[in-house]
Structure formats: C-alpha cells, structure tokens
Amino acid sequence: MKLLCIDGNSIMNRAFYGIRILTNSKGICTNALTGFMNIYLKEIEEVHPDCVAVAFDLKAPTFRHKANASYKANRKGMPDELAQQMPLIKKLLGLLGIKTVECEGYEADDILGTLSKAASDSGNECYILTGDRDSFQLVSERVTVRLAGTKETKIYTPDRIMEEYGVSPRQMIEVKALMGDTSDNISGVKGIGEKTALNLIQQAGTVENLYSDLDKFTITKGNRAKLEAGHDDAIDSHFLAEICLEAPVEKDTAAYKLTAPDAAEAKAFLTELEMLRLMERLKLTGADSKSADAGEETKIKLKDLPKYETGLPLNDDAIAQMTEGKKSAFIFDGNKLQVFFEDKAYSIAFGDWDFDGIVLKYFESPCEKTAFEGKKAHRFAFDNGTRLNGLTFCCDLAGYLLNSQAGEYTVENLCLTYKVTYRSDMGDFADVCSLLPLAENLKLQLEQTEMLKLFNDVEMPLCEVLASMEHYGVRADTNGIREFGKWLKKDIEALTKQIYDLAGGEFNIASPKQLGEVLFEKLGLPAKKKTKSGYSTNAEVLEELADKHPIVRLVLEYRTLTKLSSTYVDGLLKEVESDGRVHSVFKQTETRTGRISSTEPNMQNIPVRKEIGRNMRKFFVAGEGCTLLDADYSQIELRVLAAVCGDENMRKTFEEGTDIHAMTASQVFGIPADMVLPEMRSAAKAVNFGIIYGIGAFSLSKDIGVSVAEAKQYIKNYLDNFPKVSQFMDKTVEDGIKNGYVTTIFGRRRYIPELSATNKVMQAFGKRAAMNAPIQGAAADIIKIAMVKVYQRLKEEKLDARLILQVHDELIIEVTPEDKDKASAVLKEEMENAVKLAVPMEVSVGEGESWYLAKG
Known part of the structure; x- marks a missing residue:
C-alpha cells in the first residue's frame, strides 16, 4: 500500500503565504484552505495513494518544550487569518474521508516520523508531503519526502540527499545539531554554519563520534574552540532536532485508508465557505442535499421526495396545458430548452422537429415563468421577432443581488447556499426541477434583506433591456477600422525603428525580460529590485522613468498602439457579424458594485482618455437612414x-x-x-x-x-x-x-x-x-433605472428608436430622423428624472452619424 503523510501545519502555512488573502462574504479567510487543497489534489494525482494521514500540531507543549523552555520560543504567533482556517481544514478533510492525526505532547513531525517508520516496517511505501526540510532525516528506501515549493514539488530520496548534502538522511539530524535552526530556536554550536557542519559530519559521521576525539578530524583552530565551547549545546540540539519515531498514534497503515466522502455535508460546508470551484473540482455531485426546517438544518433524503417524470417531449399539447395562473420553470441555453411544469420535466433540443417554433410557443405562452439566465430567452425571442411573456423571476439575478461577492452562480450552488434541496436525483433535469422552490427561498431572502423592490423594479426589467440591446447591436464601420489599423501599423513600425535606434539593436519590445535587459543593463536606467523572472517593466515603473531616457516614452506609446491594434482593431473586426453590426454581450452579474459589464467586445474598456483611443468611437455608426443620440450624466x-x-x-x-x-x-x-x-x-x-x-x-x-x-x-x-x-x-x-x-x-x-x-x-x-461602494453602487443603480425607463418610454410612445449601447454613465440610442427630436427629449427627461435626489441630475444629449460625433 501507498501511504501519503501530509505535514498539515507546514502545507497550510505555505499555502497561506503563497496565495493572497481570500475571504468569503462573511469575512472568513479561505486562501490557506484553497492553497492546501490545490496542493493536495495535485499530490493525489501524482502519488495515487491508498491511504492518507494529515498530521497537525496541537497548542499543548510537547516533550521538547518541557525539556527546553527556549524551544521555538522566538516564534511569532500564528496570524489570525491563518488560525481561523485551521479548524476549517480539519473539518473539510474529515468530510472528504481523509484522516487527520494529532497527539498531545508530540509535534506533527513526530507523527510523520512514526507513521513513516510503521509503514516502512510493514513493507509499505510512504510519501511525506511537507514544506520543511526537517523531514529529510526520515527518508529511506521506502520513505520519500515530497518538498512542496512555489512552482514544483521536489522529490527527495536517499540518493538525492547524498547528492545535495553529502550525508545520509539520518545524518541530517547530526548536521542540525551542529548548525542549529533559528526558526525553531535550536541553538546548535555558536558560530558553526551549514557548510562547516556538513563537512564535520561527513568526516565524523555523528556528533558523538566528533566529540569522542576532536583531534582525529580536520578542524580549524577557530572551529575547534567553538565546538569545545558548544559541546552541551550540540547535545541539547541533537535531542531537539531528532524526530520521534514512536509517538502514541495508530500505526496500522490500513487505518488511514481513504473512505467515501460525506458528499452532502462537504457540499454544504464548501457552499457556506463559498468555495464553489473547489466543490466542482472535488466532483461532489449526486448526494443528498441539506435543507432548513424551522431554522434547524436537517438532512432530507432525496428518496423521500416526490418523483417527477423527466425527459418528456415538449410539444404543442404540453404547452397548451401551461395556461395563465399556472407556474412553470425553464432553463434555456440557446440549443436546448428544459421546462418544469407541475410534476413533469419536458425538453426539446436543437435539431428536434420544429425546435424554434416550439421554443417560441412556450415563450409566448401566458403561464408564469421562473428561469435561470432569463436574458438568453429574451434574446432568442427578440432574434425571432417576438417577446418572452410571463417571466417573473430569474434565480441567477437574485443570487447576484444577495451576494455579488460570489462571482459564480449555478442552480446547485444557490440551492446549497440558501438551504434548498437540490434535486440531483432528477439527473440531467436536476437544475430545472429545483428552480421553483429555489425561487421561493430567494424571494424570501430578498424580502428579508430589503432588496425585493430593487430586484423587481430594476434587475428583472433590465434583463429584457439588455437582451434587446444585444439583439440590435451597433453598426460597425469595418472599412474605417481596417484603415485605422493600417495607420496604426505604420506608426508602430516607425516607433519600433526609433526604439531599436535608441537601444542600439533589435529586441522583442513586447518581452518584459528583454526590455528590462535593454533599459536597466544596456542603458543603465535605475531599476527596482530584480526578481527571479527579471526586472519589472510594468506601466507604473515606466511612468516613473519617463523623464530619464527618451526610449521610455516611446515604449509606452508602442504599448498603447499595439494594444489598440490587437484588441480594438483585429479584435473588433472579429466581432462584426454578418449583419455588419457588433452584438456585445452585456453581463448583469459580473461586478461587485452593481455596474453592468460587457464582452465580445468589452465596450466599457475602450481607451477614451487619449485622443487616439477616442477615435475608436468613429467606427461605431448609425444604421442606414438613422442617427445616433448620445446622453451622458454629468459628474453623477x-x-x-x-x-x-x-x-x-x-x-x-x-x-x-x-x-x-x-x-x-x-x-x-x-x-x-x-x-x-x-x-x-x-x-x-x-x-x-x-x-x-x-x-x-x-x-x-x-x-x-x-x-x-x-x-x-x-x-x-x-x-x-x-x-x-x-x-x-x-x-x-x-x-x-x-x-x-x-x-x-x-x-x-x-x-x-x-x-x-x-x-x-x-x-x-x-x-x-x-x-x-455606496457612491459607485448608487450611480450604477441610477443608470440601470434610467435604462429601464427609457426603454419602456420608447415602446409606449411607439418611436422608431432603440437603446443600443450603455457605456459607464452613457446611453446611446439609434433613431430615425423623424423621431429624433422626440427620442432626444425622452432620453434627457427619463435620465434626469430617473431618481429624485437632493441635487439635480444633469444630462447632455448629442447627435451624429457616429458615436464620436454624437459624443461631441
């Protein structure tokens, strides 16, 4: 059997300092947990152990502390952010079927030593995963140390110990006894460092042999004096450095076999910690869910819940039953529609007979609808010349409003977070079968947090507005973009030549390593501290050097132009669809502040602070026979x-x-x-x-x-x-x-x-x-409210005008000349009156054939 022994404190400590502080919405730190599990999962894949034991220290003093009060006395206390994660990792490991081992009076190293010896003695293989070199003394033919590093895990066998240190694994104890260990406050012999200690043990074999006759060995006069003065310290240090191999813990390797995880509890625990990606990596699926009843958590067995018929074909007959006053739930991804109604789950997939027709009939049906990612359904309806009726609740939007920190929203994760039974027993229909009870619980949570009005009046109607904007898109001047790209290319070539001339030769300007060598070694500019990967050449560093040498300004300009070329010329051209328009995807659940974001392309990130970036607005133009109106909040x-x-x-x-x-x-x-x-x-x-x-x-x-x-x-x-x-x-x-x-x-x-x-x-x-957050979040709310009001007013007045873009505090409408004045008045009026504040909202409206001209 293979036994993987993990030094829990060491790996948690390494993970804590190796990953920036991460917290969930309740302020619980999770960075050490994340790092530990990343390392663990990697090791499991490489070692494939049958048994796993994770050893932890206890706060109680060990036999070493009792023998020597100065042992580890210089150590700082564990940071609170790490300390709060220690009980969490132990609980998680237990839920995953992984044994943890602690022993009062002994350290984790002693547990590792004891288990590794027991495994070796019984003919098993043992792998010790640690971040410390203390365990090198445990290495043998059957015991391997896997030293976790920042980039790789180093494997230590007896041969590698001998190759690196020139001593056997057990002799590492002797070396430490002489050189000491400042981190553990083991004194060693004062003045004897690692190099000298290794040399002495290579000669003498042990501390005892060394001191039995110092005259036998090649020792300088100064070191001899140090050894003589430090004899007692060497003996004490040997005692402290040697790992105990007989700690009173379970020594049967088989006792540490991996067992099946308690998937339901583990899922609930990771959901509470908001570690949803880890939950997916651990493949915790298909287990009973946890639910809440009268404030007390109880396990609900899926087998006790009502069974639903699943996989029924969605057709005209099924849709005909979904009349007004009845509730349904659906999930639509563009290629498949799943519908839950009463006690049945229906579906239709792309390629099935009359896919578009059946999907649209359901969307047009009068029944009340709950959805997940309802914007996709709105978009499909718009693209097919109709509208989605009866959508009253989107679970993903509710989840986002309740916790914008989560960053990721799935039906299963939301069920776990808000204590709703996830119907994993329904197989491929688990999500859609869980939506209605999830929606009820989310609605209750919104009421309790006083955000139901914000949800109903802003986020839900905005879902339709964004889908409409995606549907219409904005026309792109592809010829203008290509010409701009050619102009950029010429400028980039000219800049490149100037940079090469100043550098005294060609190099890869886009390579931070090569640029750093040119700036700081060849040209001798003042550099910040050099790292293993080279000099830092980020924008902040270059801005500080801009007045030191003309090449720096040219490099900054080169970066600006190359980014424009790759992202906003080449990248934009790829996003232009067959209708000549760009249909950006607007995301409603992306930012923590409530702001809308966009992708394909990202309209929010067009670099408009410089004139050359502002020129990109010229290539977003009005459709044939139309003009653009641009309205912008002033200093919102x-x-x-x-x-x-x-x-x-x-x-x-x-x-x-x-x-x-x-x-x-x-x-x-x-x-x-x-x-x-x-x-x-x-x-x-x-x-x-x-x-x-x-x-x-x-x-x-x-x-x-x-x-x-x-x-x-x-x-x-x-x-x-x-x-x-x-x-x-x-x-x-x-x-x-x-x-x-x-x-x-x-x-x-x-x-x-x-x-x-x-x-x-x-x-x-x-x-x-x-x-x-209260300022930027309110500004985000105001622009959203304005979008909803403008959209609804344009429809009410039946104007030939449509909202097509939102960029920060700016709204852009495409309109025919006949309705231009009315639409302009609507835009200004609704934006300025979106909310009533103690100060007036001020909006300026411009018009033009392009976004650039309309912006003015």
Missing part, C-alpha cells in the same frame, strides 16, 4: 456624494450649475474661483474623484505629479471645506464594520469582509471599498 458620482452626505457647499454648487472642479480648486488652493488655473482645476478634479475612491496622499501625489506632503495638504483642505464628506465616509466605514456590508440609497448591498481582517493591507482595501 459627485452628485450622488453631495446628495447622500448632505454637504451644503457641494449641493449649492450643483444647484447653481457652478463648475464643481473649479469651485473645489478655489477651496483647496484658497484662491478666488476666477483665479483658478487649468492645472489647478485638473488637480482638484483628481481630488474630487479620488475622495470617492478613498485615495491616499501617496496615490494622489503620483496621479497629479506633486509631493506626498502637497497631496496630503490638498486632501486636508478638501475635507476641511467639505466636512460632511469626511463624516459620511467615516460613518459608512463604521456601518460596514458593524454590519459586514454597506448599502446604496436604493438598498443594494455590498459585503466587505476585508473590514474585519487583522491584516492592515486588507483592512485598508476594505475601507476604500466601503467608502466607494
């Missing part, structure tokens, strides 16, 4: 801030239509508004928006090119002049710490577990997120 986040914090100065500025940035500059620099220079206004603008994002003096100084002291003074002046902003931010952070989340004025929650972290960097991130 600052207006939200003014409204929610109640600062009279800020409110007055917006009410009077004064330039907020000029006014801020006047306050920050202490000068009259008519004396504010353009660079002062720019600095004030950076302060205005920086405050929303919790910017610090260091970051602000880099953004506007002033000293940290000046930036600190700017922020102080700002907060002195707008005291209620500071009060609001402080109160928001306090509420976030107390509740674990912050909310927008519309009730949208963002959970911020980082606020409860002891790690100062994480805490600082949590505070910035808490300050920003």
Whole structure:
C-alpha cells in the first residue's frame, strides 16, 4: 500500500503565504484552505495513494518544550487569518474521508516520523508531503519526502540527499545539531554554519563520534574552540532536532485508508465557505442535499421526495396545458430548452422537429415563468421577432443581488447556499426541477434583506433591456477600422525603428525580460529590485522613468498602439457579424458594485482618455437612414456624494450649475474661483474623484505629479471645506464594520469582509471599498433605472428608436430622423428624472452619424 503523510501545519502555512488573502462574504479567510487543497489534489494525482494521514500540531507543549523552555520560543504567533482556517481544514478533510492525526505532547513531525517508520516496517511505501526540510532525516528506501515549493514539488530520496548534502538522511539530524535552526530556536554550536557542519559530519559521521576525539578530524583552530565551547549545546540540539519515531498514534497503515466522502455535508460546508470551484473540482455531485426546517438544518433524503417524470417531449399539447395562473420553470441555453411544469420535466433540443417554433410557443405562452439566465430567452425571442411573456423571476439575478461577492452562480450552488434541496436525483433535469422552490427561498431572502423592490423594479426589467440591446447591436464601420489599423501599423513600425535606434539593436519590445535587459543593463536606467523572472517593466515603473531616457516614452506609446491594434482593431473586426453590426454581450452579474459589464467586445474598456483611443468611437455608426443620440450624466458620482452626505457647499454648487472642479480648486488652493488655473482645476478634479475612491496622499501625489506632503495638504483642505464628506465616509466605514456590508440609497448591498481582517493591507482595501461602494453602487443603480425607463418610454410612445449601447454613465440610442427630436427629449427627461435626489441630475444629449460625433 501507498501511504501519503501530509505535514498539515507546514502545507497550510505555505499555502497561506503563497496565495493572497481570500475571504468569503462573511469575512472568513479561505486562501490557506484553497492553497492546501490545490496542493493536495495535485499530490493525489501524482502519488495515487491508498491511504492518507494529515498530521497537525496541537497548542499543548510537547516533550521538547518541557525539556527546553527556549524551544521555538522566538516564534511569532500564528496570524489570525491563518488560525481561523485551521479548524476549517480539519473539518473539510474529515468530510472528504481523509484522516487527520494529532497527539498531545508530540509535534506533527513526530507523527510523520512514526507513521513513516510503521509503514516502512510493514513493507509499505510512504510519501511525506511537507514544506520543511526537517523531514529529510526520515527518508529511506521506502520513505520519500515530497518538498512542496512555489512552482514544483521536489522529490527527495536517499540518493538525492547524498547528492545535495553529502550525508545520509539520518545524518541530517547530526548536521542540525551542529548548525542549529533559528526558526525553531535550536541553538546548535555558536558560530558553526551549514557548510562547516556538513563537512564535520561527513568526516565524523555523528556528533558523538566528533566529540569522542576532536583531534582525529580536520578542524580549524577557530572551529575547534567553538565546538569545545558548544559541546552541551550540540547535545541539547541533537535531542531537539531528532524526530520521534514512536509517538502514541495508530500505526496500522490500513487505518488511514481513504473512505467515501460525506458528499452532502462537504457540499454544504464548501457552499457556506463559498468555495464553489473547489466543490466542482472535488466532483461532489449526486448526494443528498441539506435543507432548513424551522431554522434547524436537517438532512432530507432525496428518496423521500416526490418523483417527477423527466425527459418528456415538449410539444404543442404540453404547452397548451401551461395556461395563465399556472407556474412553470425553464432553463434555456440557446440549443436546448428544459421546462418544469407541475410534476413533469419536458425538453426539446436543437435539431428536434420544429425546435424554434416550439421554443417560441412556450415563450409566448401566458403561464408564469421562473428561469435561470432569463436574458438568453429574451434574446432568442427578440432574434425571432417576438417577446418572452410571463417571466417573473430569474434565480441567477437574485443570487447576484444577495451576494455579488460570489462571482459564480449555478442552480446547485444557490440551492446549497440558501438551504434548498437540490434535486440531483432528477439527473440531467436536476437544475430545472429545483428552480421553483429555489425561487421561493430567494424571494424570501430578498424580502428579508430589503432588496425585493430593487430586484423587481430594476434587475428583472433590465434583463429584457439588455437582451434587446444585444439583439440590435451597433453598426460597425469595418472599412474605417481596417484603415485605422493600417495607420496604426505604420506608426508602430516607425516607433519600433526609433526604439531599436535608441537601444542600439533589435529586441522583442513586447518581452518584459528583454526590455528590462535593454533599459536597466544596456542603458543603465535605475531599476527596482530584480526578481527571479527579471526586472519589472510594468506601466507604473515606466511612468516613473519617463523623464530619464527618451526610449521610455516611446515604449509606452508602442504599448498603447499595439494594444489598440490587437484588441480594438483585429479584435473588433472579429466581432462584426454578418449583419455588419457588433452584438456585445452585456453581463448583469459580473461586478461587485452593481455596474453592468460587457464582452465580445468589452465596450466599457475602450481607451477614451487619449485622443487616439477616442477615435475608436468613429467606427461605431448609425444604421442606414438613422442617427445616433448620445446622453451622458454629468459628474453623477459627485452628485450622488453631495446628495447622500448632505454637504451644503457641494449641493449649492450643483444647484447653481457652478463648475464643481473649479469651485473645489478655489477651496483647496484658497484662491478666488476666477483665479483658478487649468492645472489647478485638473488637480482638484483628481481630488474630487479620488475622495470617492478613498485615495491616499501617496496615490494622489503620483496621479497629479506633486509631493506626498502637497497631496496630503490638498486632501486636508478638501475635507476641511467639505466636512460632511469626511463624516459620511467615516460613518459608512463604521456601518460596514458593524454590519459586514454597506448599502446604496436604493438598498443594494455590498459585503466587505476585508473590514474585519487583522491584516492592515486588507483592512485598508476594505475601507476604500466601503467608502466607494455606496457612491459607485448608487450611480450604477441610477443608470440601470434610467435604462429601464427609457426603454419602456420608447415602446409606449411607439418611436422608431432603440437603446443600443450603455457605456459607464452613457446611453446611446439609434433613431430615425423623424423621431429624433422626440427620442432626444425622452432620453434627457427619463435620465434626469430617473431618481429624485437632493441635487439635480444633469444630462447632455448629442447627435451624429457616429458615436464620436454624437459624443461631441
């Protein structure tokens, strides 16, 4: 048999420091758990053990501590973020059928030593997985140490120990007795390092032999004096360094055989921790689910639940039964439709007779519908000239609203999270058979968190709006894009030649390694610390070097142009469909703040801060016989801030239509508004928006090119002049710490577990997120509300106009000339009146044949 012995503390420690801090929405850290399981699963695939034992230390003192009070006395306590994960990994391992071993008075190393000896003595193979070299002394013909590293696991056999150290595995004890171990506070012989210790043991074999006659060995006068003075320390250190092979633990290897996991409990536990990807990797499927009854968790056996008929063909007769007042649930992915109605599950797949016709008949049917990813159904209906009727609930949208941290939403995960029995016994129809009870529970959760109105009035109708936008898309000027690409290519070639001339030769400009060598070795520019992979040449580093050598500015420009070429020329051309339009996919459950995102292409990321990036707008044009209307909120986040914090100065500025940035500059620099220079206004603008994002003096100084002291003074002046902003931010952070989340004025929650972290960097991130979330989240809510209202109004007034794009705080409509003025009025009116705040919303509307011209 093969036994895999894992040093639990060592691997958890390595995982904790190897992966950035991860938390779930409740603030529970999971990075060490994630890293441990990643390492474990990799080892299982490589070793294929029959038995696994994971050894852990206990807090109680061991026989070494009792013998020597200084043993490990210099060790810092375990970080709270790691300590809270130790009981979690033990519980998880138990649920997965993996044995954990602890023994009072002994360390994990002693357990590994005992189990490895017992396995070897009984003719079995043992593999020790650890991050420490202490276990090298345990290596033998039947015991292999697998040393976990950041990139690879190193395999240590007796031959490798001899090759690297020139001693046998057991002699590693003798070496440590002489050289000591600062991490364990084992003194060794003062002044004897690893190189000398290895040399001495290679000669003497053991510490005892060495001290039996120091004259027999080749030892310098200085080292001899050190050895003589440190004799007692060497003996004590030998005792502390030697791993015990007889700890009182179960020694029968067979006792550590892997057993079947408790899949239901493991799924519930991982769902609670929000470690859903790990759950998928562990293939925890087909088990009983957990449910909640009157507040108490009880196991519900699937065999006790009512059985449904599944796999029935969806046809006209089945759809005819789905009349008004009756409930159904469906899942549609474009190629297959599954419908649950009463106690039956129906399906139809692409290629079946009249697939499109049957799907559309169901979508048009009057029954009430619950869905998962309902936007796909809306899109299919629009693409086929009809509409989806009766959709009242989308479980994925509810899951997102309840916890935007999750990042991934599936029917099974939501069932586990919200204690709904997942009908895995229904096989391929498990998801659709679980939707109706899941929807009921999610609706209850939305009520309890006071987000049901936000769900019903904003997220659900927005689902249809986004599908409509995807359906219509926006026309692309492909010839213009190609010409722009040719122009970019010429500029890139010219830049490349200039860079080569300044570098004194050709190299791969896109290679950070080669660029680093040119900048920091060949040209001698000041470099930051060199890592194993080479010099850092990221944008931040290059910006700091921009005034040191002309090549740096050229490299930055080269990167800008090559990204435009690859992403927004080549990439955009690939997304143009046969109708000549780009049909971007708008995502409603992607961001933590509530903002809409898009892909294929990502319209939100078009680089418009530079003129060359803004030119990309020229290639999004109106359809034949139409024009584009572009409406943009003016400084929406600052207006939200003014409204929610109640600062009279800020409110007055917006009410009077004064330039907020000029006014801020006047306050920050202490000068009259008519004396504010353009660079002062720019600095004030950076302060205005920086405050929303919790910017610090260091970051602000880099953004506007002033000293940290000046930036600190700017922020102080700002907060002195707008005291209620500071009060609001402080109160928001306090509420976030107390509740674990912050909310927008519309009730949208963002959970911020980082606020409860002891790690100062994480805490600082949590505070910035808490300050920003109510502002950015409210801005996201407002644009969503406006989209819904504009969409509905255009339909009500039967205008030949359609909403086709949303980019940040901007809405774009394609409209015929006849309805242009009416549509423009609707757009401005609905956006400015989407919500009533203490300050007015201001919207400017432009028009043109392209997005560029409409933007003005």
